[in-house]
Amino acid sequence: MKKTEIIVTLALGAVVAFSIVLKATESNKIENVTPTAMQITSTAFRNNQKIPSKHTCDAENLSPELAFSGVPENAQSLVLICHDPDAPGRGGWTHWMIINMDPKARGIGEGERPNSGLELNTDFGKPGYGGPCPPNGSHRYYFHLYALDAPLDLQVTAAKTDVEMAMEGHVIEKAELMGTYERK
Numbered sequence: 114m115k116k117t118e119i120i121v122t123l124a125l126g127a128v129v130a131f132s133i134v135l136k137a138t139e140s141n142k143i144e145n146v147t148p149t150a151m152q153i154t155s156t157a158f159r160n161n162q163k164i165p166s167k168h169t170c171d172a173e174n175l176s177p178e179l180a181f182s183g184v185p186e187n188a189q190s191l192v193l194i195c196h197d198p199d200a201p202g203r204g205g206w207t208h209w210m211i212i213n214m215d216p217k218a219r220g221i222g223e224g225e226r227p228n229s230g231l232e233l234n235t236d237f238g239k240p241g242y243g244g245p246c247p248p249n250g251s252h253r254y255y256f257h258l259y260a261l262d263a264p265l266d267l268q269v270t271a272a273k274t275d276v277e278m279a280m281e282g283h284v285i286e287k288a289e290l291m292g293t294y295e296r297k
Contacts, residue, residue: 151183151288153193153258157223164254164292170246171296175224176209181258185285188216188260191230192280194273197245199252207235207273208254209242213264233271240269251295260285 157177158164166172184191191214200206214230221227232240245254261283267275 151185151258151260151286152181153256153288153290154180154182155256155290155292156180158292160290160292162292164245164294166294169244169294169296173224174242174244176221176242176244177292178220178223179256179290180220181218181288183288184216185260187262188285190214190261190264191216191218192257192259192261192265192276193221193227194257194259194276195242195254196257196273197247197252197254199247199250201248208237208244209235209256210240210271210273210276212267212271212276216260231267231269233267233269233276245292245294247294247296249296251293254292254294256290256292258288258290260287 154160155177157168164177168175168177179193181191190212193209193211193214194207195209196205196207198205210233211227211230212233214227218227218229226232226241234240235243237243245252259280261280262285263283265276265279265283267279271279
């Protein structure tokens with residue numbers, strides 16, 4: 114082997130070794146990052162389980178207890194949207210919307226209004242919780258919790274699409290809880 118071939122081989126070997134070390138360092142950086150892992154849970158039902166009838170139009174129509182955890186420290190507000198994508202017609206049915214909740218809120222009690230924030234009109238035509246009331250079959254009800262880097266400037270009459278547009282570029286993290294319900 115000529116001297117230049119040895120130098121080129123050594124140089125290529127060094128580049129490959131540096132690349133391997135760099136990739137290992139980058140993957141360690143990714144693996145060592147502790148995600149906030151924001152969560153929304155309920156004592157009324159587990160994720161992907163049936164929502165008890167007391168939280169529906171078939172009984173007391175009480176909002177379920179919801180607990181929030183892992184909210185990022187830099188969050189400036191929270192948004193909660195409960196939506197049924199299985200409702201016939203116009204892309205689903207919105208059952209509950211709350212904007213500008215205090216990011217230090219740890220949840221909402223059963224049948225209670227949030228301690229902070231603004232409840233917006235739902236597809237029932239008024240603010241506040243409106244429980245599952247599917248016309249037929251089993252429906253899914255998604256409780257989406259969003260942590261935002263800014264409060265939203267919206268009126269009580271804002272629609273779900275207005276909230277989603279206002280949130281664009283401001284979502285730090287989101288969490289989801291899904292329950293199902295079928296009327297008998």
